[in-house]
Amino acid sequence: MGRILKTLLYDGDISLSILDTTDIVNTAIEYHGLTPLAAAALGRTMTAVAFMAASSLKNDDDRLSVTITGDGVGGQIVVCSDSKLHIRGYIDNPRADLPLNSLGKLDVAGCVGKHGRISVVKNLGLKEPYTGSCNIISGEIAEDFASYYTFSEQQPTGMALGVKIGTDYKCVGAGGVVMQPMPGAKEESIDMAEKLLSEFSAVSTLIENGGIEGIVEKFFKDAEFEEYEPRYECNCSKDYVDKILITLGEKELYSSIEKEGKIEVVCHFCPKKYTYFKEDIDVLLGKNGSNE
Ligand SMILES: [Zn+2]
Structure with a gap:
């Protein structure tokens, strides 16, 4: 079971979501036999989709799917969720592998590709589904989703995502932090949120070390949270x-x-x-x- 905690910061100016998706990524690894690189690419996407589902699917039958089609070695990534936050996904090449990048990290951008599209389809109970898309920016996924929100949904968004794989090929920490200004948010609140987001550049390590509770304890001690429980579940029959x-x-x-x-x-x-x-x-x- 994953977890999402949501709250408002700075007098209601900024909405904050903290996600722990470690279990979801481990199920994906078990189902698809993912390499650490493929697990990072699919896991970051599943984390972003968990956020998207929790914030936009309101009715029982609502559902969404995200497709990232880039020119990287992983091929296409597809992740879907329903309103119960049952999330499922796959990557075309689950065995995708590359040397570590120049920072010594999993080369997620090489797996996803730096050119291509990210497409979102939301079925929200209307006659036509809502569709949106934008270009891949960096292939690191957090920036790509942030750009999708900014340009396709006109919602400025700061997002940090991370997936850390241990020596036994299991995920030891995966999750993210997402911040969005509410309508009419003050400039200084937005500045504070931007500064705060930079604390989460290694969000997977924070999750590994102290879980979501550790993040709350360290940064958001007095906040009250709404809680959601996303999990990996397929609805095939x-x-x-x-x-x-x-x-x-x-x-x-x-x-x-x-x-x-x-x-x-x-x-x-x-x-x-x-x-x-x-x-x-x-x-x-x-x-x-x-x-x-
Ligand atoms: Zn299935």
């Missing part, structure tokens, strides 16, 4: 896969069965596998009993 298979058509389905003996569908987001034999396809197409 046999029903959903049934519907996709039906759209492929009878001919295609039976020809696959003839060639392979079965049809196997593996979920992109979780390790679930859906296997269909000829009898299952018969049932699916309403042909049950026709050959008796």
